[in-house]
Amino acid sequence: MDLSFSEADLAFRDEVRAWIAANMPADLRAIAEVDGHFEHADTMRWHRLLAAQGWVAPHWPRKFGGPGLTATQRFMLTEELELAGAPLLSPFGLVMVGPAIMQFGTPEQQQRFLPKILAGEEVWCQGYSEPGAGSDLASLRTTAVDDGDAFVVNGQKTWTTYAQYADWIFALVRTDPSVKKQAGISFLLIDMKSPGVEARPMLTIGHTPAFCDTFFDNVRVPKANLLGPLHGGWTVAKALLGHERTLIAAVGMSQRTIRRVKRIAAATRVGGRTLLDDPAWRGRIARLEIKLQALQMANYRALAGAALGHAPGPESSILKLRGSEIAQQAFELAMDVMGPDALSWFNQPGVVPELEQWVGPSYCYNRATTIYGGSNEIQKNIIAKMILGLPGT
Amino acid sequence: MDFQLTDEQKLLRESVRTFTKQRSPVSRFRKLRDRAAAQGGSWDRAVWREMGELGWLSLPFPESIGGFGGSFVDVAIVLEAFGAALVPEPYLASVVLAGTALLRAGDAAQQQQFLAPMIEGRTALALAHGERTLRFAADAAHADTTATRDGERWRVRGRKQFVLAGAEADTLVVSARHGETTALFVLPRDHAGVTITPVRTIDGLGAATVELDATVADALHLPGDAADALERAHDAAAAMAVAEGLGVCQAVLDMTVAHLRTREQFGVAIGTFQALQHRAVEMFVEVELVRSIAVLAAVRAADDDAALRRHAVSAAKVQAAQSGRFVTQQAIQLHGGIGITDEHDVGLYFKRMHALGLVAGDEEHHVQRFAEQPQFTANLG
Ligand SMILES: Cc1cc2nc3c(=O)[nH]c(=O)nc-3n(C[C@H](O)[C@H](O)[C@H](O)COP(=O)(O)OP(=O)(O)OC[C@H]3O[C@@H](n4cnc5c(N)ncnc54)[C@H](O)[C@@H]3O)c2cc1C
Numbered sequence: 001m002d003l004s005f006s007e008a009d010l011a012f013r014d015e016v017r018a019w020i021a022a023n024m025p026a027d028l029r030a031i032a033e034v035d036g037h038f039e040h041a042d043t044m045r046w047h048r049l050l051a052a053q054g055w056v057a058p059h060w061p062r063k064f065g066g067p068g069l070t071a072t073q074r075f076m077l078t079e080e081l082e083l084a085g086a087p088l089l090s091p092f093g094l095v096m097v098g099p100a101i102m103q104f105g106t107p108e109q110q111q112r113f114l115p116k117i118l119a120g121e122e123v124w125c126q127g128y129s130e131p132g133a134g135s136d137l138a139s140l141r142t143t144a145v146d147d148g149d150a151f152v153v154n155g156q157k158t159w160t161t162y163a164q165y166a167d168w169i170f171a172l173v174r175t176d177p178s179v180k181k182q183a184g185i186s187f188l189l190i191d192m193k194s195p196g197v198e199a200r201p202m203l204t205i206g207h208t209p210a211f212c213d214t215f216f217d218n219v220r221v222p223k224a225n226l227l228g229p230l231h232g233g234w235t236v237a238k239a240l241l242g243h244e245r246t247l248i249a250a251v252g253m254s255q256r257t258i259r260r261v262k263r264i265a266a267a268t269r270v271g272g273r274t275l276l277d278d279p280a281w282r283g284r285i286a287r288l289e290i291k292l293q294a295l296q297m298a299n300y301r302a303l304a305g306a307a308l309g310h311a312p313g314p315e316s317s318i319l320k321l322r323g324s325e326i327a328q329q330a331f332e333l334a335m336d337v338m339g340p341d342a343l344s345w346f347n348q349p350g351v352v353p354e355l356e357q358w359v360g361p362s363y364c365y366n367r368a369t370t371i372y373g374g375s376n377e378i379q380k381n382i383i384a385k386m387i388l389g390l391p392g393t
Numbered sequence: 394m395d396f397q398l399t400d401e402q403k404l405l406r407e408s409v410r411t412f413t414k415q416r417s418p419v420s421r422f423r424k425l426r427d428r429a430a431a432q433g434g435s436w437d438r439a440v441w442r443e444m445g446e447l448g449w450l451s452l453p454f455p456e457s458i459g460g461f462g463g464s465f466v467d468v469a470i471v472l473e474a475f476g477a478a479l480v481p482e483p484y485l486a487s488v489v490l491a492g493t494a495l496l497r498a499g500d501a502a503q504q505q506q507f508l509a510p511m512i513e514g515r516t517a518l519a520l521a522h523g524e525r526t527l528r529f530a531a532d533a534a535h536a537d538t539t540a541t542r543d544g545e546r547w548r549v550r551g552r553k554q555f556v557l558a559g560a561e562a563d564t565l566v567v568s569a570r571h572g573e574t575t576a577l578f579v580l581p582r583d584h585a586g587v588t589i590t591p592v593r594t595i596d597g598l599g600a601a602t603v604e605l606d607a608t609v610a611d612a613l614h615l616p617g618d619a620a621d622a623l624e625r626a627h628d629a630a631a632a633m634a635v636a637e638g639l640g641v642c643q644a645v646l647d648m649t650v651a652h653l654r655t656r657e658q659f660g661v662a663i664g665t666f667q668a669l670q671h672r673a674v675e676m677f678v679e680v681e682l683v684r685s686i687a688v689l690a691a692v693r694a695a696d697d698d699a700a701l702r703r704h705a706v707s708a709a710k711v712q713a714a715q716s717g718r719f720v721t722q723q724a725i726q727l728h729g730g731i732g733i734t735d736e737h738d739v740g741l742y743f744k745r746m747h748a749l750g751l752v753a754g755d756e757e758h759h760v761q762r763f764a765e766q767p768q769f770t771a772n773l774g
Contacts, residue, residue: 001466002395003692072394263773276770279761286764290708297685304394315685318678384670388650388677391665
């Protein structure tokens with residue numbers, strides 16, 4: 001048992017910190033200071049800065065342009081970026097379709113798509129969910145019909161995050177309606193500029209236009225854009241879920257939120273003392289921080305396992321579940337510490353202190369963390385079956 | 394970072410597990426508990442002796458006094474396995490709590506005199522510290538038990554409660570207030586002016602009330618205040634209570650999952666019901682969190698950097714107390730009526746977990762202590 005990092009890893013962390021300090025543009029830093037909303041253009045600007053440094057795709061293998069970092073260094077890089085409040089890069093190309101193309105794509109597909117993902121020249125979005133297919137994704141109804149050299153796609157995707165900015169969408173579509181649900185699905189790469197594609201943004205409860213309804217009306221998709229085997233889309237989709245579980249607990253982000261909670265509490269003086277000096281408030285904050293610390297240790301266990309090349313152990317299955325809940329609880333606590341200020345909604349600076357300005361919208365939007373990427377109920381179903389071995393229904 | 398056990402540690406784990414499986418399943422604890430209710434004595438000196446011979450009682454002590462020179466990671470391995478089988482011998486109370494106090498406060502001669510026989514399993518130690526007014530304080534600055542000078546000697550007067558292993562221990566390490574400082578003394582159980590009265594505890598292990606009106610030759614030799622030694626003893630015990638609690642929780646989870654698979658209602662195994670599946674998953678998640686933070690506590694349990702040690706140990710103690718309560722309570726719920734019977738083991742674990750939650754500071758005590766550490770307010774500027 002040794003909880004220290006190697007000299008090499010610590011040196012790498014220092015390098016990351018120094019690089020962020022020197023390279024994060026002042027306007028992004030100002031947004032990070034209040035944990036405000038980054039516009040898509042901001043995020044892509046940050047993407048290109050990281051790409052130039054070689055760090056935009058820490059988990060990509062060298063032969064596809066990755067930096068060849070160890071599992072620990074990848075983790076540190078991600079954690080430091082989270083702790084700095086840097087814009088969260090769009091995961092759809094870098095974390096999802098990119099690795100899927102590496103695993104299932106033809107050499108032509110790999111050459112066509114991967115460099116542009118890395119460079120931030122093409123932005124991707126994810127077309128899985130439909131109005132009638134959420135948790136039960138395999139019941140999806142968007143169809144792709146064989147028409148010579150192309151598929152013709154018809155249907156609707158929904159909750160498509162940032163489809164309005166995307167150049168490409170990877171979509172699960174039904175290519176064989178005659179077989180069992182999972183068996184007739186294919187994985188298509190679709191150019192968002194194709195005639196018949198339309199993305200209509202929706203406002204979230206956090207008042208950001210974070211996702212869209214995406215419509216497909218007789219969209220022609222060249223057959224060269226099928227990823228993996230025909231009718232083999234479910235396998236591709238499942239493989240893609242398995243990537244890099246050590247990063248999904250978002251410990252760094254929740255640490256940032258708890259720090260914000262403490263700063264607000266320290267700045268709020270009631271009856272002669274600050275809320276941070278009040279045992280009841282301290283206790284609430286401490287309890288949440290302790291939960292986060294336990295999660296962080298679970299994360300380190302998963303990381304140490306991954307660094308040794310072990311398959312993810314039971315501890316990694318809890319990361320998304322608890323990480324998403326703690327993220328929510330941290331913002332909830334921030335709202336509670338703010339007291340009456342928590343009423344404020346997108347006001348001019350000065351109505352509430354700058355520290356508090358973005359807490360309300362973040363509290364609201366973060367209700368999504370337990371829904372997206374497989375809801376927590378679905379995660380529990382999986383753990384019950386796969387890890388505890390409880391009988392299926 | 395490395396969460397792997399060494400080969401030596403894996404061997405230790407295997408031998409303790411084999412021992413609990415073959416020699417000390419829960420049924421042994423149950424028998425001793427029932428006998429103790431009638432005659433007192435909830436553990437077995439022959440088994441304690443055997444543990445000494447196996448070297449388990451020597452783990453955290455230096456080689457100079459016959460110890461193994463190991464770490465609290467080693468001790469945690471033993472206690473996790475003990476927790477899983479509810480082994481009743483007073484390892485936590487004697488080796489960890491009283492042993493650390495003696496090790497930290499005693500001089501070489503005192504260590505040799507009192508620790509060496511315990512390491513061999515020939516004696517047991519108890520720390521007589523707790524008092525009603527101290528609640529969970531680890532020092533004796535506000536204790537009612539006082540130590541006053543009596544010529545060349547000390548006069549120790551007071552009353553200690555819930556002294557773990559106190560009913561059977563051969564030697565007592567006693568804390569007392571001297572002015573505003575904490576002093577420690579060592580007394581044999583049959584010392585004049587020491588009255589030991591066994592009391593029952595929720596977990597069936599038993600403890601003692603110790604009344605003192607005694608004249609003692611020496612204080613435990615100390616460079617000044619004994620508060621540091623006491624705090625270290627409590628930190629070690631808190632961290633190791635987390636390890637033992639982890640064993641309790643894992644055993645209870647396994648027991649519950651097995652029950653969900655086999656118990657049938659409405660024509661199916663009750664584990665088919667999603668409400669229960671999700672509850673079991675919550676239990677599993679809590680166990681994994683305790684398992685994770687238990688490592689932190691074990692690694693930091695003896696750290697000389699007090700803030701680092703306190704922060705880690707308190708965090709782990711809070712998590713374990715909270716998760717332990719949830720896991721053992723839900724285990725009873727998921728067992729239904731049988732879980733309420735004294736005959737079923739789940740209740741034994743439930744009560745042991747509750748007791749462990751109170752050893753060396755309860756949840757609320759450690760929440761506040763965690764928040765008092767400099768890390769809590771560092772880097773807010
Ligand atoms: C902010 C945000 C961004 C998203 N971005 C994308 C994206 O980019 N691309 C994309 O394809 N999708 C995206 N999603 C969709 C997301 O994956 C789905 O919302 C999710 O899979 C749940 O599906 P649903 O919304 O249809 O809810 P439903 O499946 O209808 O679930 C409703 C409730 O029922 C529960 N439930 C459902 N089935 C079960 C069961 N078997 N057992 C127990 N409980 C059950 C759920 O947990 C949930 O609480 C996004 C969602 C959000 C909130």
